[in-house]
Amino acid sequence: xxxxxxxxxxxxxxxxxxxxxxxxxxxxxxxxxxxxxxxxxxxxxxxxxxxxxxxxxxxxxxxxxxxxxxxxxxxxxxxxxxxxxxxxxxxxxxxxxxxxxxxxxxxxxxxxxxxxxxxxxxxxxxxxxxxxxxxxxxxxxxxxxxxxxxxxxxxxxxxxxxxxxxxxxxxxxxx
Amino acid sequence: xxxxxxxxxxxxxxxxxxxxxxxxxxxxxxxxxxxxxxxxxxxxxxxxxxxxxxxxxxxxxxxxxxxxxxxxxxxxxxxxxxxxxxxxxxxxxxxxxxxxxxxxxxxxxxxxxxxxxxxxxxxxxxxxxxxxxxxxxxxxxxxxxxxxxxxxxxxxxxxxxxxxxxxxxxxxxxxxxxxxxxxxxxxxxxxxxxxxxxxxxxxxxxxxxxxxxxxxxxxxxxxxxxxxxxxxxxxxxxxxxxxxxxxxxxxxxxxxxxxxxxxxxxxxxxxxxxxxxxxxxxxxxxxxxxxxxxxxxxxxxxxxxxxxxxxxxxxxxxxxxxxxxxxxxxxxxxxxxxxxxxxxxxxxxxxxxxxxxxxxxxxxxxxxxxxxxxxxxxxxxxx
Numbered sequence: 306x307x308x309x310x311x312x313x314x315x316x317x318x319x320x321x322x323x324x325x326x327x328x329x330x331x332x333x334x335x336x337x338x339x340x341x342x343x344x345x346x347x348x349x350x351x352x353x354x355x356x357x358x359x360x361x362x363x364x365x366x367x368x369x370x371x372x373x374x375x376x377x378x379x380x381x382x383x384x385x386x387x388x389x390x391x392x393x394x395x396x397x398x399x400x401x402x403x404x405x406x407x408x409x410x411x412x413x414x415x416x417x418x419x420x421x422x423x424x425x426x427x428x429x430x431x432x433x434x435x436x437x438x439x440x441x442x443x444x445x446x447x448x449x450x451x452x453x454x455x456x457x458x459x460x461x462x463x464x465x466x467x468x469x470x471x472x473x474x475x476x477x478x479x480x
Numbered sequence: 481x482x483x484x485x486x487x488x489x490x491x492x493x494x495x496x497x498x499x500x501x502x503x504x505x506x507x508x509x510x511x512x513x514x515x516x517x518x519x520x521x522x523x524x525x526x527x528x529x530x531x532x533x534x535x536x537x538x539x540x541x542x543x544x545x546x547x548x549x550x551x552x553x554x555x556x557x558x559x560x561x562x563x564x565x566x567x568x569x570x571x572x573x574x575x576x577x578x579x580x581x582x583x584x585x586x587x588x589x590x591x592x593x594x595x596x597x598x599x600x601x602x603x604x605x606x607x608x609x610x611x612x613x614x615x616x617x618x619x620x621x622x623x624x625x626x627x628x629x630x631x632x633x634x635x636x637x638x639x640x641x642x643x644x645x646x647x648x649x650x651x652x653x654x655x656x657x658x659x660x661x662x663x664x665x666x667x668x669x670x671x672x673x674x675x676x677x678x679x680x681x682x683x684x685x686x687x688x689x690x691x692x693x694x695x696x697x698x699x700x701x702x703x704x705x706x707x708x709x710x711x712x713x714x715x716x717x718x719x720x721x722x723x724x725x726x727x728x729x730x731x732x733x734x735x736x737x738x739x740x741x742x743x744x745x746x747x748x749x750x751x752x753x754x755x756x757x758x759x760x761x762x763x764x765x766x767x768x769x770x771x772x773x774x775x776x777x778x779x780x781x782x783x784x785x786x787x788x789x790x791x792x793x794x795x796x797x798x799x800x801x802x803x804x805x806x807x808x809x810x811x812x813x814x815x816x817x818x819x820x821x822x823x824x825x826x827x828x829x830x831x832x833x834x835x836x837x838x839x840x841x842x843x844x845x846x847x848x849x850x851x852x853x854x855x856x857x858x859x860x861x862x863x
Contacts, residue, residue, distance in 0.1 A: 338584045340627075343618070346754060347630055347644065349772075383770050393768030397666065400561040411770045444575035444775045446626060 332454060339372065339448040349379040351440070351448055358452065363433050371425055371437070372448070375418065382414035415441060494778035498576055499640040507778035509568040511653045512638050518567055518653030525563070525671070528711050529556045531704040532678050536685040543688060548681060555674040562667035563652060570774040571657030572643035574624065574632060582625035589620070616753065631754070633737050647736040656736075659774065662767045665726050671715075672723045679712035733762040 337359060342352040353372045355365050392410055396403050422439050430437055430450075438449040494507035502511050511518070529552070537549040577585065589605055605620030605627075618627045621634050624641045628634070633645035635655045644658035656664045682705055689698040699706060729739060733755040738744060744752040756762055 336580045336584065338581055341629065343616070343630055383772075385765050385769050389770045390764055390768045393662075393771075397662075397768070400558050401565055401663070402561070409771055409773070412773050415773065441775060442777075443578070443581065445772075446574065446577070446629075447581060449581070 334452045334454040337450045337452065339450065341446060342376075348383050349440075349445055350376045356450070359435070359450065362435055362452065363430070367429055371429070374421065375440075375448070378414055378418045378421065382411045382418075491782045492778065493776070493780045493782050496782055497776065497778070499573070500638050501573075501640070503778065504568075510570050510776075510778065511567055512648065512650075512655065514637075514650065515653045517650040521563070521651045524711060524715075525556075525559065525674075528678060528708050529674075531708050532682070535702040535704050536682060536708075539689065540681060540685055544684075552674070552677060552681075555670055555677060559667060559670040559674050562663045562670060566649075566656065566660045566663040566667050567652045567654050569654075569660045569663070570776055570778075571645075571655040572659040572772075573638075573655075573657075573774075573776055574626065574629070574641040574643055575776060576623070576641075577625040585620075585625065585627065631735060631738070644735060645737050659771065662771075665723075665730060665767065668719055668723045668726060672720045675712050675715045675719060678708060679716060682709050682712065730763055730766045731759045733766060 335358065337356045339351050339354075339356065342350045344350075351372050353369050353376070355368055359368060389410060419439055419441070422437050426437055434453040436451040436453065438451065440446070440448050443449055492507050494503045494510075497503075500513050502513055502515070503509065504511070532552065533549060537552065540548045616630050618630065620626070621628050621641050623634060623639065626641065628641055629643060631644045632641050634641045635645060635648050637648045638655055640655070642655050642657035644661065646656040646661055646664070648655045649664065652664065652667070654660070685702075686695070686698055686705060689701075693701070726736075729736065732752065734744060734752060738752075756765065
């Protein structure tokens with residue numbers, strides 16, 4: 306994660322930003338929270354609705370692609386099928402002592418998710434002054450997206466967020 | 481590379497977790513506050529089994545078969561393992577919302593409901609969702625400042641929101657929720673079998689021995705038998721009944737909480753949207769489905785305010801009660817950003833979050849100091 310220089314193409318803040326430089330030169334403007342989508346039951350899925358605060362910061366497809374990929378990972382982790390039953394039965398047969406030496410399938414996928422988010426942050430979000438937080442650190446409730454504004458630049462992006470966030474909030478409960 | 485924290489006492493996240501839980505073994509074990517009845521459960525199981533192995537088994541192994549104590553031992557070990565697993569693990573506690581998240585949700589609520597004038601009671605905070613063509617309401621938890629996921633409930637004894645909340649069981653000294661329901665079910669099942677087993681073989685023992693030396697002499701020789709039979713008799717009625725009830729719940733993919741509230745029964749109520757409609761499928765999902773790890777990160781290091789900036793990859797910690805992968809330090813960027821900026825400025829976003837606070841005076845759990853902060857690589861100092 307450290308010392309990674311990132312490409313400048315399409316960089317909103319007009320200069321090369323690694324995550325370190327982001328921290329030094331940017332201040333946290335606001336945070337957007339992508340809520341859970343319960344339309345499929347209690348499985349872990351996140352809403353793919355594009356938050357209005359991000360409109361000026363990132364392309365819609367990139368964001369939706371990230372969330373869809375994350376949803377796919379979580380679906381894979383929670384998939385009920387032959388292999389999960391086998392794991393469950395094996396664990397039961399060993400009175401769950403097997404978990405002392407073995408990682409569950411869910412944990413393996415969570416590691417993959419963590420790597421993916423890191424990857425996305427480096428490649429896509431940090432150059433745009435954004436940072437994704439792994440939902441695991443937020444109790445799987447939300448995907449927290451921190452929006453940074455560059456101290457050097459005029460930083461006009463944060464002012465748009467207050468008016469648009471209330472409009473965005475109204476839509477979230479409408480399912 | 482990364483800079484290590486100055487040497488000071490390591491504070492782990494479990495020490496600052498809100499809620500009324502007790503933690504043991506440096507955060508590896510998590511239980512409710514009242515543990516008295518749990519100790520009673522342990523005492524009853526251990527005591528009865530000790531008596532059985534010490535007295536009846538010796539006679540029966542010789543007279544009938546050595547497999548009898550072996551099988552009893554297997555059942556006993558399984559029951560103990562599942563009991564301890566139920567009691568000591570995280571039932572699926574949902575961590576409370578951090579201030580930013582809580583503020584964001586408050587804003588959303590106000591946007592939906594409009595600002596309520598002071599003194600007036602705001603409308604109940606409910607979100608409607610459609611799950612499998614049924615409308616399910618999500619309730620807002622004033623203590624945890626989150627919209628509870630479906631099937632989650634707030635346990636007033638432990639003061640936590642728990643996913644797929646079943647009930648709070650004083651006998652195991654913990655809540656029973658998504659993460660430990662299968663252990664709980666296997667515990668009551670194995671305990672039922674163990675109780676029936678001990679009860680049966682006690683009767684067999686008394687019968688066999690009475691043939692040789694008479695009934696009263698048998699009781700005089702092993703007075704423990706009477707005690708065992710009594711305990712098993714009363715346990716049978718309660719635990720076997722409970723196992724039957726939970727088997728019924730598992731087959732229908734319901735929780736005790738939903739059953740008590742009558743969420744899915746009655747004419748005008750919705751049908752259970754979580755049931756697959758097939759008993760076998762329901763059982764498989766509840767008992768053998770994938771097990772999500774704990775999101776509490778109890779053993780993560782809580783960052784001290786004065787420590788220097790941390791960065792770098794986050795190694796996972798060594799084995800704890802939960803498998804190690806999820807217990808190590810988390811991503812470092814955010815925490816170090818928080819450090820550098822001090823408090824997080826949210827100039828145009830944060831309304832005064834006083835709505836819920838003034839409305840719910842009994843909420844005393846959440847203070848800013850109690851909110852866990854993502855841990856930095858300070859954990860590396862330990863690993």
